Amino acid sequence: MNTRAAVAEVIAQVLRGKSLSALLPEYASKVAEKDIGLFKELCFGTLRWYPAIELLLQELMQKPMREKEYEVQGLLACGLYQLMYTRVADHAAINETVAAVTKLKRPWAKALVNAVLRNFQRQRAELEAKLAKNPVFVRAHPQWLLDSLFSCWGSEIAIDIIAANNQQAPMALRVNALKGSRDDYLQQLNATNIAAQATQFSEQGILLQAATDVSELPGFSDGSVSVQDEAAQLAATLLELKPNQRVLDACCAPGGKTCHILETQANLSKVVAVELEGRRMQRVEENLQRLGLNAELVVADASATESWWGGDSFQRILLDAPCSASGVIRRHPDIKLLRKPTDIGKLAELQLHLLRSLWQTLEENGILLYATCSVLPLENDQVIEKFLAEAPDADLYSIEAQWGMKTDFGRQLFPTINGNDGFYYSRLRKTSQT
DSSP: OOHHHHHHHHHHHHHTTOOHHHHHHHHHTTSOGGGHHHHHHHHHHHHHTHHHHHHHHHHHOSSOOOGGGHHHHHHHHHHHHHHHHSOSOHHHHHHHHHHHHHHTTOGGGHHHHHHHHHHHHHHHHHHHHHTTTOHHHHHOSOHHHHHHHHHHHHHHHHHHHHHHHTSOOOOEEEEOTTTOOHHHHHHHHHHTTOOEEEOSSOTTEEEESSOOOGGGSTTTTTTSEEEOOHHHHHHHHHTTOOTTOEEEEESOTTOHHHHHHHHHOTTOSEEEEEESOHHHHHHHHHHHHHHTOOOEEEESOTTOGGGTOOSOOEEEEEEEOOOOOTTOTTTOTTHHHHOOHHHHHHHHHHHHHHHHHHHTTEEEEEEEEEEESOOOGGGTHHHHHHHHHHOTTEEEOOOOOSSSEEOSSSEEEOOOTTSOOOEEEEEEEEOOOO
16 A cells, blocks of 8 residues: 555544554555555654644645545645655655555545645745744644643643653663563663663663664563553552562553563462453453463453452552543654543543442552553542542552652653653552541
């Protein structure tokens, strides 16, 4: 399949509400192997800068595209991304993008795509000057999210978050402690000329200087190492795992934290991993198999405990709650298009509902670790505050750490350029109800 036509179809599907991560595997398999890198770059880049690109398209076109022609919209966005943000020569970007119209079976749009891209070339300075004071154009984020970030965190932190969101995410690894040490694995990477360094906060973490295909990583297929951001690696340590404990990982896909729990404490009594979607649970199973680990996998709504919980209380629970993913936008730039301001309150209600439901499965003196990849307090501190106000047997178990920012009810990590993702953790301990 033509690379740019594939990108156009992916962008169109995202505009219709589908996620990039669900679309990428199917479309990557359709393009030539030598073009997969370019295909992914164009998908991620176009979506990363889409809020700004969309404003340019509004200036360059007389009327917006109808939904059935979102493929043309996607192709135009891809064309502008190439002209603005890549090293592709302008003439090549225009010619290849126009040629892709035929592959989309929309010959009527050939003149339109050619005209829009060439008009942008001629009018670029004027258009950029006109939009220079528009924060959506300057920061490439939807207005509602900009408003939230600035109001919650102030200008300095908000600007840093936005800058990190607009960069390509770094690639971090987690060394399997059951199979070797981080120092040994760093030596293996050095021997294969893969530049890397130890992460600052995770004892098993490694940050690669440049993204590398997993097939090039020593021992990846044998389970010596996994791909996981440093912020996500902090969960297993915060659980304070001990031998013979029963552990629940709720909302567990894709399974990175499930595997890390098992790597951290080899003598757990049981690990139950619950995930709502069977398709996503397949990823968990694949990760466990590659690492040679075992957990009890349950496809169910974690909050519907009556459908899957047998009554044996857990000493440790990890609730990696569904969230806005506002801390991992650089890994999922489609969030800028898909997430709406009304989603945040609904997600907070779901998060509180999960907390209430899972709390009954936690043993007295047990620990529940609440985690999100969000940077919005409505999903984080405010959820914990509401839960503590209504749960007399719940105490805040303070997290003392060198990473992130201390908040009233947990710790908040922000996405950093060439560093960790945005993440939130709060730790609760169950006390006697009397």
